[in-house]
Amino acid sequence: MSLMRDALLWASRNETLKNHVPRWGFVKRALRQFMPGERLEDALETATSLAGKGVTSMFTRLGENLTDLAQADAVVEHYLEAFDQIAALGLDTEISVKLTQLGLDLDSEYAARSLEVLAAKAEVMGNWLWVDMESSEYVQPTIDLFKRTKASHFQVGICLQAYLHRTQQDMVDLIPLQPGIRLVKGAYKEPASQALTKRAEIDEAFFRLGSELLTAQGVRLGLATHDVGLLDRLEVVARAAGVGKDGYEIQMLFGIRMEDQFRYAAEGYRMRDLTAYGEQWYPWYVRRLAERPANLAFVARNLFARS
Numbered sequence: 001m002s003l004m005r006d007a008l009l010w011a012s013r014n015e016t017l018k019n020h021v022p023r024w025g026f027v028k029r030a031l032r033q034f035m036p037g038e039r040l041e042d043a044l045e046t047a048t049s050l051a052g053k054g055v056t057s058m059f060t061r062l063g064e065n066l067t068d069l070a071q072a073d074a075v076v077e078h079y080l081e082a083f084d085q086i087a088a089l090g091l092d093t094e095i096s097v098k099l100t101q102l103g104l105d106l107d108s109e110y111a112a113r114s115l116e117v118l119a120a121k122a123e124v125m126g127n128w129l130w131v132d133m134e135s136s137e138y139v140q141p142t143i144d145l146f147k148r149t150k151a152s153h154f155q156v157g158i159c160l161q162a163y164l165h166r167t168q169q170d171m172v173d174l175i176p177l178q179p180g181i182r183l184v185k186g187a188y189k190e191p192a193s194q195a196l197t198k199r200a201e202i203d204e205a206f207f208r209l210g211s212e213l214l215t216a217q218g219v220r221l222g223l224a225t226h227d228v229g230l231l232d233r234l235e236v237v238a239r240a241a242g243v244g245k246d247g248y249e250i251q252m253l254f255g256i257r258m259e260d261q262f263r264y265a266a267e268g269y270r271m272r273d274l275t276a277y278g279e280q281w282y283p284w285y286v287r288r289l290a291e292r293p294a295n296l297a298f299v300a301r302n303l304f305a306r307s
């Protein structure tokens with residue numbers, strides 16, 4: 001399985017595949033399992049229907065590693081508009097961005113300014129802006145830019161990946177800033193020098209970091225995992241520490257464990273669903289397949305299904 005995961009993570013970065021696979025109809029059909037559509041309107045519709053079941057949401061428009069800054073401008077414009085539409089519909093929907101989507105590879109100052117613009121908009125709208133964490137070479141610049149933005153904006157959050165060796169220290173450095181922290185296991189292919197590679201060790205790192213974050217003063221915590229066993233264990237820690245169901249958020253991806261998402265909401269947990277949309281879905285989708293190679297069977301089934 002780990003070979004398959006490695007192959008898929010390699011495929012997620014392969015330029016030739018990235019240019020060809022998105023044209024294949026059966027892959028597009030399979031994609032619908034994880035993505036309601038390519039347009040903002042599709043995501044808004046989904047958020048409205050999730051809200052009816054007590055699940056709040058978070059949007060991310062797919063697209064990373066841009067090749068020119070005009071594309072980054074378009075991303076900022078898109079999210080500014082998204083904040084307005086979310087407010088117009090009265091949705092509890094936040095936004096999460098990747099810094100490479102704001103031009104980090106091309107001009108980090110530009111990405112910093114774009115992040116600032118979006119954080120300011122989130123604040124004006126009474127909303128939150130989250131920053132995704134990408135592969136390990138981006139962790140330091142992401143944390144640096146996040147800290148700069150956090151210095152002048154309160155409602156911003158950052159993702160930390162439990163599999164990275166450095167995350168314990170990053171967490172200790174970030175907690176005093178009282179940010180939003182979204183804890184995930186980590187979705188990229190990383191060398192052993194940077195990250196834990198054994199599943200059981202990653203799970204334990206998530207548990208350890210999650211336990212510390214549950215009692216970190218002033219931190220808005222999102223436990224972003226579909227691992228309900230881990231969530232159960234952390235619930236015990238939370239209860240023992242006097243942290244109630246409203247003391248943290250459970251965050252999952254659209255299309256994964258939806259029954260559990262609705263169950264958590266019905267049981268009174270704060271449940272937030274991350275909905276991705278957009279045309280540039282290839283690397284993101286292949287990382288989802290790598291998390292659970294059994295999903296490939298679903299893609300294969302769509303090869304034979306009618307459109």
Ligand SMILES: Cc1cc2nc3c(=O)[nH]c(=O)nc-3n(C[C@H](O)[C@H](O)[C@H](O)COP(=O)(O)OP(=O)(O)OC[C@H]3O[C@@H](n4cnc5c(N)ncnc54)[C@H](O)[C@@H]3O)c2cc1C
Nearest residue numbers: 132133159184185186187224225226251252253274288291
């Ligand atoms: C809200 C949210 C935001 C995220 N943001 C980031 C980010 O910014 N940076 C980053 O590196 N990673 C991010 N991730 C991805 C994360 O790092 C993991 O790769 C992903 O969540 C899978 O790990 P898991 O914690 O669900 O545990 P796993 O042990 O992988 O999965 C637990 C169980 O969940 C189910 N499951 C998990 N994944 C899938 C899937 N793809 N398809 C079907 N079932 C599945 C399976 O039943 C599996 O047994 C995010 C995840 C979430 C939920």
